[in-house]
Amino acid sequence: MKISRSAFKRKKRLVAAKPRRMPAQAYSFRLKKARRDNVPRRWKSFYFWMPFYLVFLLVLVSVFLGWMLHKEVMLKKVSEPVREESLKGRAGGDPFSGIGESLSLRMRKAPLAFDGENGAFVTAWGDKSASVEYIESVTAPEKERAAWERFAVPCDVDPDTPVIAVVIDDLGLNRRMTKEIVSLPAPLTASFMSYAEDLDSQTAAARQAGHELLVHTPMEPFNNDPGPGALFLGMSDDEIRNRLGVMLDSFSGYVGINNHMGSRFTSDRRSMDVVMEEVKKRGLLFLDSLTARHSKGKAAADAKGIPYAVRNVFLDNARKPSEVMKQLRLLERVAK
Numbered sequence: 001m002k003i004s005r006s007a008f009k010r011k012k013r014l015v016a017a018k019p020r021r022m023p024a025q026a027y028s029f030r031l032k033k034a035r036r037d038n039v040p041r042r043w044k045s046f047y048f049w050m051p052f053y054l055v056f057l058l059v060l061v062s063v064f065l066g067w068m069l070h071k072e073v074m075l076k077k078v079s080e081p082v083r084e085e086s087l088k089g090r091a092g093g094d095p096f097s098g099i100g101e102s103l104s105l106r107m108r109k110a111p112l113a114f115d116g117e118n119g120a121f122v123t124a125w126g127d128k129s130a131s132v133e134y135i136e137s138v139t140a141p142e143k144e145r146a147a148w149e150r151f152a153v154p155c156d157v158d159p160d161t162p163v164i165a166v167v168i169d170d171l172g173l174n175r176r177m178t179k180e181i182v183s184l185p186a187p188l189t190a191s192f193m194s195y196a197e198d199l200d201s202q203t204a205a206a207r208q209a210g211h212e213l214l215v216h217t218p219m220e221p222f223n224n225d226p227g228p229g230a231l232f233l234g235m236s237d238d239e240i241r242n243r244l245g246v247m248l249d250s251f252s253g254y255v256g257i258n259n260h261m262g263s264r265f266t267s268d269r270r271s272m273d274v275v276m277e278e279v280k281k282r283g284l285l286f287l288d289s290l291t292a293r294h295s296k297g298k299a300a301a302d303a304k305g306i307p308y309a310v311r312n313v314f315l316d317n318a319r320k321p322s323e324v325m326k327q328l329r330l331l332e333r334v335a336k
Contacts, residue, residue, distance in 0.1 A: 146283035148255040153187040153212040162335040172196025186210030194247035195228050203251045213254035219262025226261045240274045256285035263292035272300035
């Protein structure tokens with residue numbers, strides 16, 4: 001067979017194979033696998049990342065400890081008693097400890113020596129403006145003042161101005177509601193349940209906000225459950241004293257007590273006399289919530305010489321805003 005020359009001059013032609021299309025899922029899997037294979041081996045090792053884990057853990061622990069320390073400092077601050085100062089001073093103030101006087105007034109009136117001729121004390125600045133009566137009034141020991149006076153929130157009101165005291169009961173059990181009440185403009189009278197938890201911090205926050213405190217003491221009603229630690233008619237005098245003592249020791253800084261429920265208990269004079277004896281011994285006042293028409297709280301407090309008050313209007317027996325507004329208008333008429 002004869003071969004032509006043109007056969008040797010032909011160029012080789014390469015024909016590319018058609019690309020085979022892969023499913024999208026297979027392509028994605030292979031691409032991820034390729035990327036994973038390109039990662040350095042040391043990055044896959046736990047020991048390579050362990051220092052970073054330790055640093056992150058150390059930062060978390062530091063933040064947590066700092067937060068706990070800050071919380072402790074804030075709790076100590078709010079637990080300190082609030083001492084009001086005014087230029088007028090008040091009976092029972094102490095110019096040396098700084099209770100009841102401004103700094104400049106204490107410096108001018110702090111007694112150093114008695115001038116017998118003029119009947120006055122020579123004070124720190126050498127003036128003789130502090131009389132004997134003033135010195136006797138401001139140097140009275142703080143412990144001689146009753147608790148309801150020491151922890152009362154000062155309120156300068158003209159004698160001819162009608163005054164309304166708003167008391168909010170049942171605080172301490174619902175933390176969120178209690179915080180909302182404490183955040184309201186002061187002063188209000190906040191009555192905390194004696195069996196609520198964490199009462200020290202909750203009541204300290206209320207006093208720090210400028211509110212006055214009461215102990216809401218559960219007493220036996222006619223047809224309801226007053227809650228744990230309540231006072232009942234069937235108890236002896238010692239049992240009533242012991243239970244009431246537990247309630248009054250639940251927190252500090254309050255001016256007195258008011259009854260939670262207690263329509264049956266407050267109607268018994270013998271039981272209320274036992275309560276008033278303990279209230280008087282601690283220098284407190286009594287607020288009668290008047291849950292019973294024939295309550296003996298007022299008569300028992302009056303007989304013991306205890307400062308007392310009686311509730312005039314219930315604001316939220318009905319929870320509708322229109323009903324509450326009606327009660328507020330009634331309260332305004334009563335105050336006038």
